[in-house]
Amino acid sequence: MNEQPHILVVDDHRDIRDSLVKYLEKNGYRASSAADAREARKALKIASIDLVILDIMMPGEDGLSLCQFIRQSSDLPVILLTARDDETDRIIGLEVGADDYVTKPFNPRELLARIKTISRRTNAMPPRLRPLEASTVRFAGWTLDLAQRELIGADGVSLPLSSADFLLLSAFIDHPLAVLSRDQLLDITSGRAARVFDRAIDNQVSRLRRKIEPDAKNPTLIKTVRGGGYMFTAEVERT
Numbered sequence: 001m002n003e004q005p006h007i008l009v010v011d012d013h014r015d016i017r018d019s020l021v022k023y024l025e026k027n028g029y030r031a032s033s034a035a036d037a038r039e040a041r042k043a044l045k046i047a048s049i050d051l052v053i054l055d056i057m058m059p060g061e062d063g064l065s066l067c068q069f070i071r072q073s074s075d076l077p078v079i080l081l082t083a084r085d086d087e088t089d090r091i092i093g094l095e096v097g098a099d100d101y102v103t104k105p106f107n108p109r110e111l112l113a114r115i116k117t118i119s120r121r122t123n124a125m126p127p128r129l130r131p132l133e134a135s136t137v138r139f140a141g142w143t144l145d146l147a148q149r150e151l152i153g154a155d156g157v158s159l160p161l162s163s164a165d166f167l168l169l170s171a172f173i174d175h176p177l178a179v180l181s182r183d184q185l186l187d188i189t190s191g192r193a194a195r196v197f198d199r200a201i202d203n204q205v206s207r208l209r210r211k212i213e214p215d216a217k218n219p220t221l222i223k224t225v226r227g228g229g230y231m232f233t234a235e236v237e238r239t
Contacts, residue, residue, distance in 0.1 A: 005050035005119065006030040010040040010066070011081065012058045016104075020053065023108045029115075037061035041069070049076060051115060056082040056093065064096055071097030077118045079111070095163055099187065121187045137173050139234040140221055142212060144169065151212075159211055164189060168204050169212075172222065172232035181229040205230060 007029050009020045017033040024031040032047060034040040036058055043049065052070065056063035067078050080093045083104045093101050100114050137144045141154035149166045151159045161169070167189040171180065180188075182201045189204065209216040223231045 004028065004030050006032065006048055007115070008040065008043055008047070008049045008052045009033045010035075010037070010052060010058075010063070011055040012036060013055075016055075020108070020111075023112075027112055037063075037066040040066060044070070044076075051077045051079070051118065053079050053081060053111070053115075054098075056080055057084070064092060067093065067098050068096040079114060079118070081106070118187070121184060136239050138237040138239070139173060139176075140212070144173065146170075161211075164204055165208055165211065168201075168208055172230070173234075173236050176232050176234065176236045179225045179228040179231050185229065 007024055009017050009024070009031060010033070011017045011020075012035055014035070017035070021031040021033050032043055032049075034043050037060060040052070040054075044052075054063045054067055063080060063082075067080065070076055070078055077099045078097065079100045079102060080098045081102055081104055082093075099118050102111055102114065135146055137146065143152045144150070145152065149161055151161050151169070153159060168185065171185055171188040185201045185205075189201070205222060206216070209219050209222055213219045213221055221232065221234050223233055225231050
């Protein structure tokens, strides 16, 4: 993000919008607000937005739908807000592409810390190489249908992918030949800050290797980089 990042606050409660905008501006950010998804879409078209704070429960189009729309067209970071402490909401929010999730009522300092964490991760992330309009990606004899989330082998047989598999594979094919740290991969795939010694991503990588590698014990497509993370080595063709 550039100096004075521009944050869009989307919430149907005016008091929350106004107080968040004032707090963000007090802490060195530019901030705009929108009362619903329609206003937010308009703001995203006319302004250069660096991050969106988005309420889930809104009249008309809800925050989950808007988050999905944003993710289909950009990598813009999104933090979801909700008044319901429901794990299902959190999981769905992360699956549609949110970067983090905060439950109301919340401490503004916590929200600010999450914004800073996401900003650091975004700045450190290698550039996304897949055109947003691409519908299929080919690599090492595999074809990934992005719309259907379907992975097809050279023999034409479809291989089932879980949501976690798809998000992890998408992260790799979006950044071929780039070293992605565990923190970066966790941020992409689960939208949360990694805890120290959190090896959840290692388990996900192992599962994905068993699906796409000729020999999962001697991987050639997803290489481990000592002290760095992982690198996707395959040549990627986007169509």
